[in-house]
Amino acid sequence: GENVEQHPSTLSVQEGDSAVIKCTYSDSASNYFPWYKQELGKRPQLIIDIRSNVGEKKDQRIAVTLNKTAKHFSLHITETQPEDSAVYFCAASMNTGNQFYFGTGTSLTVIP
Amino acid sequence: NAGVTQTPKFRVLKTGQSMTLLCAQDMNHEYMYWYRQDPGMGLRLIHYSVGEGTTAKGEVPDGYNVSRLKKQNFLLGLESAAPSQTSVYFCASSRDRGVYTGELFFGEGSRLTVL
Numbered sequence: 001g002e003n004v005e006q007h008p009s010t011l012s013v014q015e016g017d018s019a020v021i022k023c024t025y026s027d028s029a030s031n032y033f034p035w036y037k038q039e040l041g042k043r044p045q046l047i048i049d050i051r052s053n054v055g056e057k058k059d060q061r062i063a064v065t066l067n068k069t070a071k072h073f074s075l076h077i078t079e080t081q082p083e084d085s086a087v088y089f090c091a092a093s094m095n096t097g098n099q100f101y102f103g104t105g106t107s108l109t110v111i112p
Numbered sequence: 113n114a115g116v117t118q119t120p121k122f123r124v125l126k127t128g129q130s131m132t133l134l135c136a137q138d139m140n141h142e143y144m145y146w147y148r149q150d151p152g153m154g155l156r157l158i159h160y161s162v163g164e165g166t167t168a169k170g171e172v173p174d175g176y177n178v179s180r181l182k183k184q185n186f187l188l189g190l191e192s193a194a195p196s197q198t199s200v201y202f203c204a205s206s207r208d209r210g211v212y213t214g215e216l217f218f219g220e221g222s223r224l225t226v227l
Contacts (some may be wrong), residue, residue: 001171006154017206024226032214033154034214034215034216036216042220043202043218043219043220043221044155044216044218046215046216049214049215089154090156091155093214098162098168099157099160099170099171100141100145100214100216101155101157102147102154102155102156102173103154104152104153104154105152105154106189
């Protein structure tokens with residue numbers, strides 16, 4: 001099956017700085033890559049996703065990039081704010097299956 | 113529209129006891145999933161279902177059983193609980209992967225402790 005690795009496991013940034021989280025995947029058949037944010041004690045929620053036919057996608061302060069050749073994708077958060085503090089999970093899946101494989105999560109702390 | 117609802121929210125079991133976690137969704141989603149979340153391990157898929165009456169094994173199915181007798185419900189059972197099954201369990205649902213995004217909608221989670 002698919003193997004998704006995520007780094008770093010913890011990340012601290014000063015408010016206003018940028019944060020980058022990286023994930024790699026093993027199965028070249030994976031073609032859908034979502035990112036989920038989980039605030040403390042809450043359920044994970046989708047914040048952005050990207051399909052394999054797109055190299056980059058932006059939504060206000062967050063962006064995701066995908067390098068299919070290298071099989072890695074990254075989440076970029078600019079102008080970080082304290083409310084960005086949470087655990088972020090990347091995931092990979094493919095159209096032919098219905099399983100989502102998650103990374104181990106990155107705990108982001110934004111220091112005011 | 114409640115989305116995805118899990119019951120119970122918390123449960124403490126003794127080793128060897130059995131229990132069932134119930135997941136209900138009111139979004140008419142075809143796909144439903146059970147994940148477990150452990151520190152440093154992320155979300156790992158236990159079982160999933162692609163429609164009423166169907167179930168399939170995920171990454172970590174051992175020690176769990178599931179049933180999807182009705183489209184809106186997905187039950188996760190532990191026949192003989194073990195301390196290794198202490199975890200937070202999340203149910204999720206999604207529409208399909210064709211036209212839609214495939215977004216997973218999660219329940220609030222169920223914290224299970226096995227003593």
